[in-house]
Amino acid sequence: MNRHAVYERRILAAVGLLALFGGLLVVIQKSGENKEARPSTPATAAPTHKPKPVKKPTAPAAVRIVVTGVGAYDPAGDKSENGQDAGLATDGIASTAWKSEHYRSTFNKPGVGLVLDAGKPVRPASLTLSTETPGYKAQIQVGSAADGPFTSVSGSKQVTGRTVFALKPRLARYVVVWITSMPTGGVAAVNEVRMTARR
Structure with a gap:
């Protein structure tokens, strides 16, 4: 075979290889275009869990305890101590009142009290006292009998027109507004008493 024929064969082989590479490039390019054109599957978002709102603790509801002034x-x-008028402190009328006896000089005894009856053993949480004679000191006591003995369930307070006593939890039927000093004028009045427990 002469040189000229060998040379032609080499040229033909080179052209064939070029054509082959060109075809491969076209195939690869089209494949890439198809991938780009193919719609992508949207990623499924992970479900978000919203934290549950934290409920603030609510204060227990106050339940009224019906009491009757009994002595x-x-x-x-x-x-x-004017026990016959005790009911005036629980009659729901603000203008009526149980009043202590009149003391002209210094109050010279541990105290006097208004006795209230809840009708059954209760565990009161607070007592609200209204008076037309502010200025005396009082505390709240409880017991299982109307004539005592009684145990203190509150601190002593200087009574104003409306005074709230917070009570230590103690089961008892009878409650006493125990007055330990007299206001100016020498007479302590209890116009209305309201007592509540926690539900």
Whole structure:
């Protein structure tokens, strides 16, 4: 075979290879275009879990305890302290009142009290007292009998027109507004008493 024929064969082989590479490039390019044109599957978003709102604790509801004024408590005196008027402190009328006896000089005994009856053993949480004679000191006591003995369930307070006593939880039927000093004028009045427990 002469040189000229060999040379022609080489040229033909080179042209064939070029054609082959060109075809491959076209195939690869089209494949890439198809991939780009293919719609992508949207990624499914992970479900978001919203945190549940934290509920603030609510204060227990106050439940009224119905009480009736049933007498007075005067252990260090003559055992009488206008007990017949005790019901006026629980009649729902703000203008009526149970009143202590009149003391002209210094109050010279541990105290006198208004006795209230809840009708059954209860565990009161607060007592609200309204008076037309502010300025005396009082505390709240409880017991299982109308004539005592009684145990203190509150601190002593200087009574204003409307005074709220927070009470220590203690089961008892009878409650006493125990008055330990007199206001100017020498008479302590209890116009209305309201008592509540926590549900």
